[in-house]
Amino acid sequence: MVTTMTPTAFETWVRPRLPDLLRFGYLVTGSYDAAQDAVQTALASAYEKWEHVSTRDHPEQYVRRMITNAHISAWRAHGRRQVPVAEPTPGHLPDPSAAIADHDAVWRMCAGLPPQQRAAVVLRFYEDLDYAEIARVLDCPEATARSHIHRALIRLRTQLTSGDPS
Known part of the structure; x- marks a missing residue:
């Protein structure tokens, strides 16, 4: 499916929101790598559907839901929850x-x-x-x-x- 939307409008919308979307993705997934994957998946889908997404009342909330759904779909596809790697023991690090x-x-x-x-x-x-x-x-x-x-x-x-x- 070919869209008539120019990349500039989507990029203009995404650019200021990307740090917040990545932070949200990290908080939902618990992993920087999983957050980047979920955000990338959601933004690729949002780009393809931008004419529809951009006309919604709250496109940012819609994209956040897409990020959450992308993570849940990845979790289901792997059949297990990804657990973040344990931090090193406190004795090896300066006391935070x-x-x-x-x-x-x-x-x-x-x-x-x-x-x-x-x-x-x-x-x-x-x-x-x-x-x-x-x-x-x-x-x-x-x-x-x-x-x-x-x-x-x-x-x-x-x-x-x-x-x-x-």
């Missing part, structure tokens, strides 16, 4: 600040969540979207978005109280 240690602990717990729960948590707490917006991005009912977040928080709370960060 408490804030960085806390951030790492939270991220490790989030990385252990199922992809849709992790995406919902990222959208809610990193992107500060409300439940209706999360539902639009994940293409699910608002109640399902709430359920993803609720279940993720229960799992995270359980990990925190048990002292098991994995």
